[in-house]
Amino acid sequence: MVLQDLGRRINAAVSDLTRSSNLDEKAFDGMIKEICAALLEADVNVKLVGNLRKSIKQTVNFKELAPGVNKKRLIQKAVFDELVKLVDPHAEPFKPKKGRSNVIMFVGLQGAGKTTTCTKLARHYQSRGFRSCLVCADTFRAGAFDQLKQNATKAKIPYYGSLTQTDPSIVAREGVEQFKKERFEVIIVDTSGRHRQEQDLFDEMVQIQRAVTPDQTIMVLDASIGQQAEAQSKAFKETADFGAIIITKTDGNASGGGAISAVAATHTPIVFIGTGEHMLDLERFSPQPFVSKLLGMGDMQGLVEHVQSLKLDQKDTMKHIAEGIFTVRDLRDQLSNIMKMGPLSKMAGMIPGLSQMMSGMDDEEGGMKLRRMIYICDSMTIKELDSDGKIFVQQPTRMTRIAHGSGTSVREVEDLLTQHRMMAGMAKKMKGNMANMQRAQGAMGGGNRAQQMAAMQKRLQSMGGMGGAGAGPGGMDLGAMMKAMGGGGMPGGMDMNALMKSMGGMMGGMPGMGGGGGGGGRGRR
Template sequence: MVLQDLGRRINSAVSDLTRSPNLDEKAFDGMIKEICKALLDADVNVKLVQSLRISIKRTVNFKDIPPAVNKKRLIQKAVFDELVKLVDPHAEPFKPKKGKPNVIMFVGLQGAGKTTTCTKLARHYQTRGFKSCLVCADTFRAGAFDQLKQNATKAKIPYFGSLTSTDPAQVAAEGVAKFKKERFEIIIVDTSGRHRQEKDLFDEMTQIQSAIKPDQTIMVLDATIGQQAEAQSKAFKETADYGAIIITKTDGHASGGGAISAVAATHTPIAFMGTGEHMLDLERFSPQPFVSKLLGMGDVAGLVEHVQALKLDQKDTMKHLAEGVFTVRDLRDQLQNIMKMGPLSKMAGMIPGLGQMMGGMDDEEGSMKMKRMIYICDSMTNKELDSDGKMFVDQPTRMTRVALGSGTSVREVEELLSQRQVMGQMAKRVGGMSKNMNKAQGAMGGNNKKQQMAAMQQRMQSMGQKGAPGGEAGMAEMMKMLGGMGGGGGGMPDLSKMMSSLGGLGGMGGMGGGPAGRGGRR
């Protein structure tokens, strides 16, 4: 993945130094040299790397450090802070306002992924309550309107374009006027890809801007174009004066440092990062969480936002949990919710420490094992799904039938039922605590409800589930579970620990969710 190798090398350099028994200036210089080499290999501009080197050395001056100061912590903080400065332009990206039209124009090079990103952004705002739409002002590329139409239809977003008009400024103006009249709040205008040496196309870009007067112009930058990113972004900045950057194709394997150089050169904030081809693969960018994720420290707030955006259906499971019940059907629903969260590698970058612990785990293999568990559930009758699984123990032939129907083994069916049993026991404890809380509320006449809820959540969080997001012990437990998914031995993942770990993020509703949920709001 773009920047993943960079993050691993920087993190390795810092870790090697902080673990060194002789933490002296020579070892410190060696760490800086390794970090600079990693940044240069990732196509970060030479001047930026040199500036970073000087800043870190100035912050950590061994001669001036008092003996009582923890040198390891000081070095870690210096590297973190300087990397944040590298990607932080100290400028806020545009924030659309509800109840009024917000016109957003996209510009960028050919093949940067503008059309797909337009749809992703429209959907992003749509899921947050904005009335979004798309306008295709790309009359140059054959099939541009068809592509936007296909993407918009799939995402259920209204669109406008023309198969006959060749004037992009006219098409853009007509589309914006139409959607303004219909009271749309997010109007995204897609334009042709263009290169800084194509003067006519650059003139066309300014004509479209004059015609629609956008509230925000966004440059879409391909993370894989390397050193060219800085020159191209400067040329677009001088002509279109864009106010934000969206970096695409960060799920590839090329170096992505050129995009970082572009941000520093134009002092323009990165608004989002495209992390894949799916409509949900668009992450809001923030400098500190980005560097934290880069260095393997995770991005729990980003994970919270991602899960909340999925709007997972938890009504039945929440009702059952309150009653202290957890059926096989509930287990299947939770499996399907985990599958919706995306590949394990994406989650791993957001959960502290999980990326390094995963190693080279195969997403495809892990996903297949999850699917096999769902196949087992789908081969059961409604009576079996709504049960606690004990009927399988009483009548073992049911396991044989389900295994044959799902194309799995009896052992896998047994393992799935074991998962349900563990989670059922957890549900009983949650249900018991919920009933006790209701009794307490009744005795107190409903007073101090907020305080009681806070106390309840804290107790849940400590109740056998150290895996609440951010806890190191919980991450270790989660990795034990994930290990079975990557080992190829046919073992089932430990869903009880996964649900416990993801509880506050929406995986199990109210389990330890108070602090995590609040931390994810922006």
């Protein structure tokens, strides 16, 4: 995946330094050199890398450090903060308002994935209660309107376009005016791809902007664009003055650092990243969670949003955990839910430490290990599933029977039961914590959910560090779980308390997660 190798190299450089017994200035310089080399190889602009190197060295000045300061923690924080600055333009992106028409215009290079991304964004807003629609103002590319029509029909989003009108500004104006009359709230205008050397197409882009007067112009950048990203984005910025960036094709194997350079060059926020071809493969971008995910520290907010969107039924498990109980059946339910969350490679970045485990393991291999664990549980009797696991210690022959019935080995059964014992122990520790959290949430009310998520993310970072200590009370040792799966250990710990609560829906909806809705799927020409 794009930037995955970059994150792994930076994480390894920081981890090697913080684990070193001799943490001196020479070792520190070696870490910075490795981080800078990784960024340059990922196509991040040379000047940006130079500035980052300078900032980290200024923050961690060995000659001025107080004797009692925690050097490891200071270095970790300095690297994290500087990487956040790299992708944070400190500019607020436009947010559509309900009850009025919000026109969003898309621009970008040919082949960047604008048409598909237009549909993804329309569907994103539609699922949050906005009446969304699409206007195809790409009269240059053959089949552009057919592609948008096909995508819109599949996503049940109204669309407008023309097979006869060749002037894109006229098509754009007519489409926007029609949808405004029908009181659509998010009107997305797709335009043809263009290059900075194509002056005629750049003039055309300005004409479309004047015709529809968009509330926001978004530039779509292919993650694989490389060093050209900065020059192209500057040219588009000077002409179209876009206010946001969406990075596409981050599920590929390209470097991806060029897109980061574009953000810094234009001081424009990234609002979403495309993570695949499916209509749901569009993730909201936020600098801190992005860097946290990049460094293997997880993205709890993204994980909670994803889990809540699946609407998993976890009432029984939540009731058990609140009582300090965790049965073998509860473990089986959690394994099943992980399977429902999507490809393991997509989940890896969200769960602390899992991305390190996934290196060298594809989705098929990881999925098979999970399925084998589920097969083991499915070979148990009702009594065994609803037990606390002690029955297997008292009667070891049960493990042999289950291994034969599931087509696995006794060792795999033992590993599964070891994982269950560990999680059952965590459930006991979490019993009091969950009661306190429920009381705190009741007192805080729904208006402070953003603060709750920020606090959870902060707690996660302090627990997991960047390859630091394992999970504490209320945290699941993913290293042990992946060892049971055959994947080996890893640094960091997953906040099982937060994940379990999100699965049970006990934290309520996330900010900005409105109800479904949107207009019908009728087409217009």
